[in-house]
Amino acid sequence: MQDVKAHALLINEVGLHARPSVKLTQLAKRFAATIEIAIAADGPWTDAKSPVKIMRVKAAKGETLYMRANGTDAEEALRALADLVNRKFDEE
Amino acid sequence: MGEQKNVGIVIVSHSAKVAEGAADMVRQMVGDSVPLAAVGGNADGGLGTDVGAIMGAIDKAWSESGVAILVDLGGAETNSEMAVEMMPEERRERIVICNAPLVEGAVMAATEASGGSPLDAVRATAEELMAN
Known part of the structure; x- marks a missing residue:
């Protein structure tokens, strides 16, 4: 199966800090x-889906988050994740 | 899988304040979908840990999927081991003590548990913090 790809700009103040990392992995695990x-x-x-690894990415505001997924719900997953990033992780 | 089935997390510190603070961080960062209990201090209210209190915390955070315990220093681990040994036999194999830092381990374990992961995966995620 072909990888599905997406990307989103980190626009929230803190970037991929602790709490956003947790939210991202929690959402990813639903797929x-x-x-x-x-x-x-x-x-x-x-x-x-790995909270420890995601927290070590340490992406800052202004960086682009590239995403790729593979599986039957891959497109839905990346839409949901990009939406979370665009919503500033519901933090602001 | 229903939320009641998520693995529970128990935080054991020598200090009640540390235990409560770590639990606050888990609640704020991970949410309420994971059974959580925090315990700290000895029976006299001083710094230390208490086997009976740890058993109570395991009961409070109990889930049929099991419970992962995060501890701070030496006595917290040995008293937690003792508490596990004193739990009913059918529960013992569903209780693990994680080799991980208390606060980060609790947050990571709870994050893993909130996705419905089994006990082994919850422990592995907490212990991944110790790798490199």
């Missing part, structure tokens, strides 16, 4: 697809 994120279009890729 069956494998989901990875990166802060460059060519990786390195990080498992979006």
Whole structure:
């Protein structure tokens, strides 16, 4: 199956800090697809369902979050994740 | 999977304040979908840990999917081990003590648990903090 790809600009003040990281992994876990994120279009890729790994990404405001997913609900997953980023993780 | 089935988290510190503060962080960052109990201090209200109180916290956070315990220093671990040994036999194998830092481990374990992950995965996520 082909990877589904998406990207979203981090526009919230703190970027991918602790709480946004938790929200991102919680959302990612609701989908069956494998989901990875990166802060460059060519990786390195990080498992979006791993809270420990996501928190170590440390992406700041203004950086672009690249996402790729694979599975039957991959498109839905990336739409939901991009939406979370665009909503500033519901924090502001 | 219903929320009641999520793995529970128990925080055991020598200090009641540390335990409560760590639990506050879990609640704020992860939410209410994970059974959570925090316990700290000895029976006299001083710094320390108390086996009976730890058993009470395990009961409070109990889930059929099991309970992951996060501890701070030495006595918290040995008293937690003792508390686990004193729990009913059918529950013992569903209680694990994580080798992870207390606060970060509790937040990470609860995050993993909030997604409905099994006990082994919850412990592995907390213990991943110790890797490199």
